[in-house]
Each structure stands twice: as structure tokens, then as C-alpha cells.
Amino acid sequence: MPLDNPKSDFSKWYSEILLRGNIIDVRTPIKGANVILPNGYEIWEKVKEILNKEFKATNHQNAYFPLFIPEEFLTRESEHFDGFVPEVAWVTKVGDTELKEKFALRPTSETIMYHMYAQWIKSHGDLPLKINQWANIIRMDTKETRPLLRDREFQWSEAHTCHSSAEEAKLQVEESMKIYEALFDALGLSYLTLRRPPHDTFPGADYSIAYDSILPDGRALQIGTTHNLGQSFAKVFDIKFQDVDGSTKLVHQTCYGVSTRVLAALIALHGDDQGLILPPSVAPLQVAIVPIVFKGKSEGVIEACKTLEEEVKRAGYKVHADTRDNYTAGWKFAEYEMKGTPIRLEIGPRDLKNNSVLLVRRDTGEKIPVNRDELFTELKKHMDEIQAGLKKKADEILDGFIVDIDDFEKLKTRMQNERGFARVNWCGDVACAENIKDQMSSEIRGTREDVKEEPTGPCVVCGNKGVQRVYVAQAY
């Protein structure tokens, strides 16, 4: 049974594909704390692998910090934590015993990490310090939960760095942008790199960069963020170092993170009514081999599939020959299509005779007869094309959702119907941002960080002088 079309009812399609694509099961006893199923978990492990490689190449180290945050830490940095407090889970009891001091489950790890950093950093020789943590995060959002988009427990990577100068911290922000570009490219995601407006900057940060993708329903999805924290946390947590000249200074900090939300973007931007479509770079299975067997004509086919499996494996692909005889070929086709396997190879008795194999692409559905002698050239070519093609399609989706609007009523109509990103001029006044929020449940998401864009006219809300070209969108 095919899925709905993702464009006609995205919400329904998304719910269905999570379970049928073996990504997420929401049938757990506590809402918003879901099971990551094997296919979903393997993609997440691939995300980890890609980021770990980038982190290693840029001298980041992985470490692990406690899940538990003492209450005192959260009150100490109240500017930072006020926003988190309503969604913090508190442990107040162990066994039958009430705790004298309750503690929180990390909604993010700044406080516990910086408490340690203050003990580790003594001199300029200890800098830069660049540490990443892979961890589960708890945010007991009281709003509606949605799997991978808004979970009460989710997985993420959070990197936290310390530097001896503001200039170095700024360069670190840029390094993080390159790291995430490599990840998002591997995932074939399209996105805008936006500097959030001051009123929407991470509490305690000097400025925040966010990576906004878009889902087929036209809603923006923040798939990652980078914050230049300046020295505000260093002040609160007393993270100081002795500089080369002997003077004591506060460090300059940055932090950046991505979460399992990237899987939501991956699924939504590439999938279709047959299921997932995974880019080869992150597909747990890249090639599925299916034997085509007719009664009495199966001779040699199973063996050929197994031989081919070995060859494809040796060529470096993740491959599986599905030789089960209690499932039909058609059932298997549907199964690997649902799971998003980029390429399927079919072998039947006629292929054996012709020394050929049928290559079927998941992204386009094309069926291409390939001579066995040219298989690996073809395989490589089509894998590359699928990887590039998915990114191109995602870019087209994003481009199709960006419109320039210079009239408030038009903006409202757009945000209530097609949604997407509207590029508008803004005077910089928070009141105008609030007006947009109130009247169309949308937000000013910020200015382009990767491209310089100048205002082209008056503020779309108040008509005063436009000082920034900003993007407006409804967001998850």
C-alpha cells in the first residue's frame, strides 16, 4: 500500500513513513519519548560518523558530561535558563527518599561543561579547547510533541569551545559553519544560513547563526545552530586563563549543535509516496539485490545473487542479497523502496544468459539494463547522480519557497497559505517583529550570513526605513 503524497497531506505522510520506513515508533508509554528504530538509528550513526570525521580533522575532542544539572547551576545563569525552566524535568526523589536538593536533566549542557572548563583551563597553553558531546537531551515541552521535530527526549551533538581572543571565537563560528555544510551536503539538505535577529538570539550569546531548512508543507525547520557566546558565560562560570603577558583574562566561547532533527529534514525533503529516498552517503543499505525467480527457472539465480553480493561488497558498497524464498520479488521491491535503498539490482534467468543485471534507481525509478562487465562503472555513476540529484531537488524545493514580498497584507496571505520563506525589508524594530508574530504566527528568522543582502525598500510592517533584508517564515 503506497503512502499519501507528501505534498498533499504532509503531516499524515510524515507520521506514516516514520513507522513504515523503520525510523521511529511513537507507541511508547510516555508521549514525546520515542523509540529510534534500526533504520533510523543507523542513519543517525552515519551522521555521527560524518561529524566525528569533521571534528577530528579540526582538532575537536569527544567527551561525555553528566545528565544531571544541579538546581543551583540553573539559577546562577538565569538569563540563559529562564527560557528553559518551564520545560525542565526535575529529579526530586530516589527510591522512597525525597532529595534535599533536586536536580535537573540537561536541557543543554553549557552549565555543567563550563563548570568543568573553569577547572581545566589555567593558561593560554590550554587554549583553544574544543570539545564535542554526543548525548540525550531532555526538554519536556508542553506544546504538542512531534517525532524528530519536537521530542521530549532526543539525541544531539553539542560542541563547546574556548578561545583566547574574540577574533579566534569568530573564526571558530566560521569553522562550525563549514563543518555543518559538510554534514548537510552529505545528507543532501537545502538550507539558509541565517543570523538570528537580536531579540531571537540564544540567551547569553553575542549572536546566533541558525541553519533553516524547509519541509514540504512550507514550514521552516531549524536543523542546527552556532552561537558566539562572547564572554558572558566565562564571567558567570569564572573561566579564566593566564595570557602570554602574564595577565589573567576571561576566555571567549562558542557553541554549536545539531540533533536528530536533521533526520526529519532528510526524510521530508527526499521521500515520496513509495517511502524514503536516502542519499548513498548515509544509506544504511546502498544496494539491494533481488533474485527474479520463476517456477523451475531459478537455476543459478540465487548463486549469482550471492556472488554479486560479494563483488559489490568488495567494491565498498553496503549491500544485501535478499534471497528469502517466502517473499515475492514484488514484496521485496516495495520493502527496499520504503526503506529508501538508493539502488536495487535484479537478476533473473535471462540476465544470467545475457551476462546482464537490471539496475533500478530509487530516486527516479529508472530501470537500466547493465552489462555485468560495466556494472561497477555504472554503479558508481548512478550513486553519484543520486547523491547530487537529491541535493539539487532539495535546493529546488527551497528555492521554490523563497519569495520577495514588500506588502504587509501580501505577506500575511502568503504566510497563511503557501508559507515558505518571504524575503522582506525590516526596520529592525522589535515591535514590527511582534506584529508579524501576532498576525500570521510567523517569525523574522534573520539575515543571510553566507551572502550579503542589502535592504531594498521600507520596512514591510511600519513603512519606516528598511535597515535589513530578512527572511520571514512559520517554523516548527
Place this chain on the structure above:
Amino acid sequence: MPLDNPKSDFSKWYSEILLRGNIIDVRTPIKGANVILPNGYEIWEKVKEILNKEFKATNHQNAYFPLFIPEEFLTRESEHFDGFVPEVAWVTKVGDTELKEKFALRPTSETIMYHMYAQWIKSHGDLPLKINQWANIIRMDTKETRPLLRDREFQWSEAHTCHSSAEEAKLQVEESMKIYEALFDALGLSYLTLRRPPHDTFPGADYSIAYDSILPDGRALQIGTTHNLGQSFAKVFDIKFQDVDGSTKLVHQTCYGVSTRVLAALIALHGDDQGLILPPSVAPLQVAIVPIVFKGKSEGVIEACKTLEEEVKRAGYKVHADTRDNYTAGWKFAEYEMKGTPIRLEIGPRDLKNNSVLLVRRDTGEKIPVNRDELFTELKKHMDEIQAGLKKKADEILDGFIVDIDDFEKLKTRMQNERGFARVNWCGDVACAENIKDQMSSEIRGTREDVKEEPTGPCVVCGNKGVQRVYVAQAY
């Protein structure tokens, strides 16, 4: 500054090496919830890599289940959970709001996983189901915490399988023993595979196999367990399948796990007064290259180190050429010794002339001049020797701690002094086991599962007929 000798004051040595070896930092605000430092975390990632490879080869799948366990699940399987209840952390509050139903943080995941399994398993075609989870575990032990040995938060792997017959479950237990053997071998750990006595079997399990290593202070350390759960959980969680004959049956289950405790055994069994000694198979850094530079005689040395680094890297080793000029060679030697790097290569001006390099082994301290043309043969040879040598040394430690005792007073003296494993005859009566526990704070750890051992005389406690040959030890 060297460490104490691990044998003279193990406890002090262990505390020191954790921080100086870059493994664990305990200076966190909540006792028993520590930071895993970069060197420790990389070794743990290596453990993951080894186990994931074994799991893949045996058709296990990774998935992730929620941290949150509803209270009702814990009361439902009360036989299983009574032991855990005193150490369970309860979330009772979100933000300022008291929850109507509090929930626990997983002390283990049977209940949440089996709740899902009951929904997933319908027919014999869904079996066997073999799922592993990498997760953080919360046990708010009220006894003294000790890093990696008894933590309130720790990392682990827990695999949970379902089968259609008791015979298959039994074979699965054996498969798990092989999987762990591969891991423990890579870590160079010595251990006994013991079937725990019935009174010490995991609650709800038919029988429990445990892997007991030993630390230099003579205390046993359980580094992993496998449980044959039979059908008791299947009954409680209603995990049924339709068999080939159409009848509905309960599944047969097993579970097995290892935790960051294996790092404690790794550190304690191999380390010395210079720091960690890591087996090449899990060392984050396998080869450290240190230039020997004298004033005015450094010409070409740094370049030679960098060239060598590239060559060693291409040969497949994890290598780093430490060419920093603000640290002396001696300081670097001590640093890589502390971190446990298996092999150090030194290059000085004379080596350049002689086309040689000095190979220094971390395990034996041997300094071996090697001709550059034979370097990779020598490197391979010494790596293999270090790996095998550490295992051999660990086996000798274990062997040295096993004694046969047939007298209660002698057993008591032994357990109060040298400790280690005492092999004794036991009548099987729980009262005798209790007697041992009360009089010498030791436990009957069980019978050998890998080797058949028959009783050789009367029970060491009561003098009645001995029915089992068991191992007694004080344990962590």
C-alpha cells in the same frame, strides 16, 4: 611525577590514574555522575566499534529506547524491579508543575523494550529478534560510588533477544559468550565465565552467566552478564507469536550487557606506576613520534618526524608526531607513557645519519634501534607482541589469584587478606552462602560455565556433601 605502584595502594593509584590518564574527572557537582574525558571516551568508542562489528556479524540491530520508564511498568514486574527500587531516580516535576504520574529513569531497559516487543512480534517470521541499545543508565546507588566501578550514571550496551524456542535461547546465550570473548580479548582482559548460583540469579531470569575479572587488589569485578530469561518476562509483557502450526506461544528471551566497567578492568589490569598501558587494539593513539632535538642540531629532524608520521599513518596506524617546541622530549615521553600509547618512536640527528629510528615499547620499556627499512615489519611484530603480552600478563594475574581451599577458617583468612578467587566445594545450601557473606564479606560467584568442574570434597562451610565446585570472592 610517577604514580604509586598499583599493587601497593591500588585505590590511590586508581584515583590518580583516572585523571592523569585523561579517563575520568570526578570533580563534578553530583557525586557518581562523572565526566568521561577524551582519552577515556575514545577507548569507549573503540569498545563500541568492536561490539558493533560483532553484533553486525551475528544479525543484531541497534535501536534506541526512551530513558523514561512509567511507574506502572516497574510495579508490574515487581519480582524484577524490587531490587532496583531503592536506587531508582524519579522525575516528579516539570518546570513548576508536579506530575500526576511520576516516572523513573532507566536502571535497565527490560520493561520499556519488552513493551515495544509485544507490539512488534506477531508471528514466527518476526523471530529471532535481536536488538542492542547503547545508552546511559541511572542507578542512584546509596553505597559509596567509585568511578567506572560504581557510578550513578554510566554508559552501557544492553542486548535483548526473543526466540521461538528454549533451545534457540540457549544457543543465543552461547553466542553472547563468544561475542564478549572477542571484546575481552581485544581489551586483553582475563576473566572467569561463571554461572551465578540460583540465589544470585538476575531477578526473573532462569539462569545468569557472569564474566568476572579481577583487579590488582584481589577483588572480583563483574565486567558483563548474560541472562537466559526463559518466558517469565514474556508472560508479564505478553510477548506472543503465532508459530508455524498456527498456535500462539510465548517467546523465549535472553539479555546481555557490558558497561564502562570494562574500562576499569582495562586500566587496572594493564597499568603501572608510569600510567596506562593500552592494548594496540583499543588505543586511541598507537604510535607517538617524538623528535630528539639538540640546540643547533635539529636540522631535518622535524621534517623526518612528519614524513615518518605520514608513512606510519598510511601503514594503518593511529599516529601523532609531537613536534611542539615548547615541551621537552622528556616531558613528552612521560605524557605518552601516562596516556598508555603502545609504541613511541624517537628520531634524533644520529638516527637520520644512520637511517634508523628508536622504537620504545610502553609495556616492557625496551628501547630497540630499528633500521628504517625494517620499521614496518618491526612495528607490526611489536604491536602483536604487546597485544598478546598484555593478555598473558592479565591471565597470570588472574591465575595467581585463584587458590583451592577446603577449610572454612583458611577461606576466611584468605578473603580478609590476599582475597582473590578461592575455589571451594559447596553443598548448594543458601545458608552456607549467607555464612560466607556474613563472616568474610565475600560471595559465592558461581560455577565455571566454560569448563566442567566437579566437586572434590565436602562443603567448605557445613561439611555436608559438596555438590558444586564454586568460586568465592570479594567483589566490587
